[in-house]
Amino acid sequence: MFANGQTVVQLMEQLAPKHYAVENDKIGLQLGTLNKEVTKVLVALDVTAEVVDEAIAVGAELIIAHHAIIYRPLAKLDTSTPPGKLYEKLIKHDIAVYISHTNLDVAEGGINDWMADMVGIEAAGRTSLEDVHTDKLYKLVVFVPQSHHEAVLQAIWKAGAGGIGAYDCCSFNIEGTGTFLPGEGAKPYIGKEGKLERVQEIRVETIVPQSVQRKVVQAMMKAHPYEEVAYDLYAMDLKGRSFGLGRAGKLNEPVKLGELVERVKEVFDVPYVRLVGDPNRQVKKAAVLGGSGARYYRHALFAGADVLITGDIDYHTAHDALAAGLSIIDPGHNIEKIMKPRVADWLTRELKERKYGTVAIPSAIGTEPFIFV
Known part of the structure; x- marks a missing residue:
């Protein structure tokens, strides 16, 4: 027996309840219908043309993604444009798209906790950067x-x-x-x-x-x-x-900033990071935030962090943080890809426990838009 699409989403919302989302965040069902049997769920960070082709190839009837495919109201649906072609292909192949974004960031056992675990922030005493x-x-x-x-x-x-x-x-x-x-x-x-x-x-x-x-x-x-x-x-x-968003807390053991950089590169599988601060600085307390974290550097300072690990830091924020004594490691926005295997494993386990044959599969498609040269 396979689960109905609504059943799959109800399970997903146990992991990341919708009311955890930041106001006006584009979450939930964005395209298609959940009123159908689902044999396979594809879990993706972004829904690109390549990811849709992957969903078709594996026979997925539902994509659960982190980033929305519809950001603002559509005035028209022009299928000659890249977004229009994407929506058209999804509709033709009856593939629904459901988004779990800031609610998955905020949730206990969600993206920010996974990040904190991976960089070695102790669970005891861990706090959010912004409730x-x-x-x-x-x-x-x-x-x-x-x-x-x-x-x-x-x-x-x-x-x-x-x-x-x-x-x-x-x-x-x-x-x-x-x-x-x-x-x-x-x-x-x-x-x-x-x-x-x-x-x-x-x-x-x-x-x-x-x-x-x-x-x-x-x-x-x-x-x-x-x-x-x-x-x-x-x-x-x-x-x-x-x-809340982000996490801050003591590291399992103090390390030099340069050593933490190497740990970040390894656990998030990134070839390079952008570093703000002295690599020889001793780091005892760290903060993490998935996605774009530029506006949270003051929150990290308030939490007593020596370093903030987040993506999309701009030039002026880097200068402000440096002047305030906060180091920054920017491994890019795409490190949120860690959600793919974890959400897929969680959903598959929950579905199996309820005797459903439906399985969730992590997308194998990389959606990092930058090439490091």
Whole structure:
């Protein structure tokens, strides 16, 4: 059995929820339909003509990419232009294109965390450079028969409920009596149609972040034995965790800036980088940001970083950073290609776990537009 396109996207949005995206970012379905069976997903950084040909060759019905193919509203669709030809080929071959951009940057276990891991930034104490989303918190209240109390608790905790600060599995449980009268056609787990029932139940209260709300409710419904589950979700004024762009933190061990350059070249598979700063400088704390990070050099300074690793640094920003005492390693925008194998592996694993035959494949096409000479 193969997954529907909408199912694939729902899984992708568990990794990178849409509400994590920066305002006005061009994410989501940009072309085609998700209402179809998908046997193969091609994961790409950019959707170029060569990547579309690759999708056709491997038989992919869906491309999940990081960079949008439609940046601004189209006044017309001229198929004689390069973009028009691209859209035409995708439509003719019924290939949908879905974009996961800044939401994948922001997400825990997304591009910026992958970058931080690769350059050796410790996970403990790691912070974002700029917060863009704070999880809303909800209180979940559900009434569970005593026989399934523990099963429901474990299910909702596993799905992400019950976290308060550094504490997990937080809940409050009150015993009481529930009443219900099964109507005509009902198939109650306890009781009989037309007979008023009184059942010893436990009222479970716990905290649910917005980012996992759907997942928690689905897990609760699956673990709960009742045909109709009695539950409530209350919005809370308390703020949950914040999520943001970039990462900063201590390196696993101090290194010279020149040594860090060689590490960056190796882990991101780039032949050259642009360096701002003294190669002999000792570096203890680093910041990373996928994509264009020129406007974030002050954020890196505020985070106490000695060096910022990001792409697309302009001349004047380089001078400003140097004067402020911040080193910069610019390996280019294309290092975000690290998302291809990681997203493909994650999706394939999640699909397999749900017994789908659909597989995700990382694009083998390089989309670096610059040639280093």
